[in-house]
Amino acid sequence: MNVDLKNLVELQQLDDTIRSLEAEIQSLPRKIAAIESQLTEHIASVEADKKKIADNQKSRRKREGDITVLREKISKHKDQMLEVRTNEQYRALQHEIDFHEAAIQKIEDEILTEMIESESLERQLRSSEKNLREERARADIEIRDARERKQQDEEKLKEARSQRQQVCSLLSEQIYSSYERISAARRGRAVAAVVNGACEACHVRLRPQAYNDVQANEQILNCESCGCILVYVAPPVAQ
Ligand SMILES: [Zn+2]
Known part of the structure; x- marks a missing residue:
């Protein structure tokens, strides 16, 4: 084969190698950023699930406090009942007590709904935490591989560029x-x-x-x- 032609073929091969290495080196930080951004998104989603559970607990505690207040009122009314003089006053207090008891019943139903909701939220959290742990381990490996790959590519690129210079020096202007x-x-x-x-x-x-x-x-x-x-x-x- 003609020597110039042989060198031109080699030059083309080196340019192909250089181009694909450059493209990969450029793409690797984007790849790492994409892995990190997805991980951040999933961490935020787990945190949001945790907040829902905390809000649920807070709401239940508040409702339990409301029940305590209503029970105190009922107990006060029951004490008052012992001292009333008329049937009318008695009925009025009984009416108040019935009203508070109905309110307690309603709050207890709401607490029960929230407890069921909480169980489902806990299940969801356990599953998404497990997925996150797996994803984190996978992401660590992928990021480490990408960084290693980038370093290897940079070394190969340096080598290819130096070979290119050698080949070019053999060609006429x-x-x-x-x-x-x-x-x-x-x-x-x-x-x-x-x-x-x-x-x-x-x-x-x-x-x-x-x-x-x-x-x-x-x-x-x-x-x-x-x-x-x-x-x-x-x-x-x-x-
Ligand atoms: Zn052609």
Whole structure:
């Protein structure tokens, strides 16, 4: 193979590697942030569940306090009943007592509803706390892996960039600037393989003469359609 062509193929491979490493390095902090943000969201949801349980308990305690106050009133009325002189006064007190007892009954029903609600909230909390513990463990591993991956990528990138410099130093200014021009125009693709007689970049078939020339891989030829530098890749030999 032509030495320049061989170096151009290598340059393209290095540029592909560099591009994909750069993309991954950029994406990893976003990935970490997404994991952390989801975790924060789930922590907030567990905290909200805890608050619901605390509110429920607070409400029940308040209602129990209300019942105590009503029972004290009833007891006071019962004392007063011992001292009344008329039936009318007696009935009025009995009416008050009945009224308070009905109120107590109503509050007790509300407390019962809240107790049932509390049990379901506790069950929900236990389950979401368990999920959170699992998620936290998973997130820790994923974040650690992403950080390690980023570090490895940065090392590989450094290595690839230094290899790229070496390869570039072997190319003439003219060939290198031609590569860069095509690469810039075609979003990083300057070298294209010829597969089954067609340019892999634009899929246009080569004319027979051009195809013959390309198969030798002895000169730098550009695709007549897209301008890519062509390199012939022999089809795999059937076993
Ligand atoms: Zn082409």
